[in-house]
Amino acid sequence: MTVPKTSVLILDCAEPEPLARFYAELLGATAGPATGNGELFLVTGRTGTVLGVRRDPHHAPPSWPLPEESQQAHLRILVxxxxxxxxxREAVVLGARPVAAEEDGTRLDNRTTLRRFTDPAGHSFVIAAVREDPTPLTGWRP
Known part of the structure; x- marks a missing residue:
């Protein structure tokens, strides 16, 4: 028998509370401290915790999209x-910075199927179009 588990992606940054609020607003979720010391904030939606943001005073954001640098990890938001x-538009109004990218061949009706950004702390994320309603977590394929 497998022990029940769950997982959450944790982003490191110097100031976790504002970044957690950014993602909560972007995802239509809530953000709050996971512990009393303000070192970890959890972004929680109707399906449970979707993202964690942890304080790292020495955090240096990735330099992606520079070709010599790794993207490390990124969040893919489905719409x-x-x-x-x-x-x-919502992401940019909240403080996301668009990132230009070379043509990657992902097209849908002659429109790019994803948009690349960095969040206010410099982490990369994309907003990706899917052909079906992205809200149910069961049955979708990345």
Whole structure:
């Protein structure tokens, strides 16, 4: 028998509370401290915890998209294909910075199917269009 488990992606940054609020607003979730010391904040949506943000006073953001640097890890936020432009506007209004990328061949009806960004602390994420409703967690394929 396998022990029940769950997982969450944790992003390191110098100031976790503002970054947790950024993702909570972007994802329509809530953010709050996981511990009393403010070192870890959890972003929680209707399906449970979706992201953690941890204080690291020595954090240096990745220099992606420079070709010689690794992206390390990134968050992929799924939206309906017809909502891609609106999701991009929401992200930018909240403080995301668009990242230009070379053509990668991902097209949907002659439109790019994903948009690349860095969050206010410099972590990379993409907003990706999917052909089906992205809200159910069961049955979707990346």
């Amino acid at each position: 309906a294909a017809d909502s891609l432009d609106e999701a991009e």
